[in-house]
Amino acid sequence: MNFNEMIRIRRELHQIPELGFKEVKTQKYLLDYIHSLPDDHIEVETWRTGIFVRVEGTVGEKTIGYRTDIDGLPITEETGFEFQSRHEGQMHACGHDFHMTIALGILTELVEHRPEHHVLMIFQPAEEGPGGAAPMLESEPMKKWWPDTIFALHIASELPAGTVSTKEGLLFANTSELFIDLKGKGGHAAYPHQTKDMVVGASALVTDLQQIVARMIDPLDAAVLSIGKITGGTVQNIIAEEARLEGTIRTLNASTMDFIKSRIEKMTEAIELRFDCKATIDYGSNYYQVWNQKTYTDQFETEMNRIHVPFQKANEAMTGEDFGYMLKEIPGFMYWLGVDSPNGLHHAKLNPKEEAIQTGVKAGVQMLHHLK
Numbered sequence: 001m002n003f004n005e006m007i008r009i010r011r012e013l014h015q016i017p018e019l020g021f022k023e024v025k026t027q028k029y030l031l032d033y034i035h036s037l038p039d040d041h042i043e044v045e046t047w048r049t050g051i052f053v054r055v056e057g058t059v060g061e062k063t064i065g066y067r068t069d070i071d072g073l074p075i076t077e078e079t080g081f082e083f084q085s086r087h088e089g090q091m092h093a094c095g096h097d098f099h100m101t102i103a104l105g106i107l108t109e110l111v112e113h114r115p116e117h118h119v120l121m122i123f124q125p126a127e128e129g130p131g132g133a134a135p136m137l138e139s140e141p142m143k144k145w146w147p148d149t150i151f152a153l154h155i156a157s158e159l160p161a162g163t164v165s166t167k168e169g170l171l172f173a174n175t176s177e178l179f180i181d182l183k184g185k186g187g188h189a190a191y192p193h194q195t196k197d198m199v200v201g202a203s204a205l206v207t208d209l210q211q212i213v214a215r216m217i218d219p220l221d222a223a224v225l226s227i228g229k230i231t232g233g234t235v236q237n238i239i240a241e242e243a244r245l246e247g248t249i250r251t252l253n254a255s256t257m258d259f260i261k262s263r264i265e266k267m268t269e270a271i272e273l274r275f276d277c278k279a280t281i282d283y284g285s286n287y288y289q290v291w292n293q294k295t296y297t298d299q300f301e302t303e304m305n306r307i308h309v310p311f312q313k314a315n316e317a318m319t320g321e322d323f324g325y326m327l328k329e330i331p332g333f334m335y336w337l338g339v340d341s342p343n344g345l346h347h348a349k350l351n352p353k354e355e356a357i358q359t360g361v362k363a364g365v366q367m368l369h370h371l372k
């Protein structure tokens with residue numbers, strides 16, 4: 001696949017972002033491309049909105065997995081690109097359009113120059129939520145073509161375009177979504193004593209929750225608890241009967257995640273008592289940490305040096321990735337691909353540099369031909 005074709009594909013995919021398990025057009029686009037390749041040595045299976053493609057190796061002693069995510073985010077794009085999202089309120093703001101293009105570029109190379117080992121390309125839905133990696137591991141194609149090792153990449157807006165970065169051990173955090181619903185009693189704003197005001201209850205709870213990371217966690221054991229959205233009430237002169245907090249929890253240690261959840265539960269019970277209301281907590285999707293095996297990150301560094309792709313050692317990040325579930329079952333690694341965007345991941349103006357796509361393809365092909 002030449003560079004112009006990569007750009008065309010990336011821009012076409014960029015226009016059709018779809019949310020988790022709704023990637024219908026995306027799946028069709030990917031399948032149309034995959035079926036346009038010579039099919040002598042590939043087998044294709046779909047799973048929900050995901051796809052597995054197995055490339056038969058020339059020797060085939062083992063199978064190497066390569067995973068890309070395919071979903072978009074519920075963000076209204078503000079890039080002003082002529083190829084900006086055609087789906088209202090949805091955007092590839094986490095680079096999955098890049099990830100998919102790179103995967104197709106790698107697949108094209110592998111079909112032209114078959115690898116020694118079998119390769120399993122995994123096009124995974126719903127990374128942003130509710131999580132496609134864990135159920136995909138249970139699927140029939142995955143069980144049939146189970147890889148011996150696996151890797152994946154994620155774009156990094158803050159790194160120079162065309163550079164790569166990773167580390168052994170923990171790369172991405174443990175994450176959990178957090179949804180808290182409060183139900184009190186609504187009423188006239190002039191008669192607050194007849195109500196249980198959930199705007200005040202939710203405000204108090206947000207303030208209380210800030211104490212957990214600030215005052216209950218060892219500062220050297222990093223954690224994040226962010227509330228990204230509060231909703232409640234209807235109009236300015238009616239006291240809110242209901243309110244909802246939506247947030248996310250991130251920790252470097254799995255046990256710290258359990259501790260934070262136990263404190264959230266206690267603080268929420270305290271709000272129920274203080275405001276005489278009912279609260280329910282839902283942790284939504286939970287992602288397991290991304291843990292890289294040293295043997296593979298070492299090989300990655302060696303191979304990147306060999307093909308003159310600048311490599312730097314990464315730090316742990318508080319981002320989450322359900323690829324962590326795949327790495328829990330299959331040894332391997334994940335790495336960052338620099339794309340140098342002034343606005344970061346999950347931003348409505350994310351603008352990754354397209355030249356990095358070539359590096360992603362080159363790095364992936366090199367690893368799939370040389371990984372031991």
Ligand SMILES: CC(=O)N[C@@H](CCC[C@H](N)C(=O)O)C(=O)O
Binds near residue numbers: 094128129175287321
């Ligand atoms: C790389 C990245 O940005 N991943 C997302 C994963 C979302 C996980 C889930 N929806 C949550 O919010 O916990 C991230 O937000 O880190």
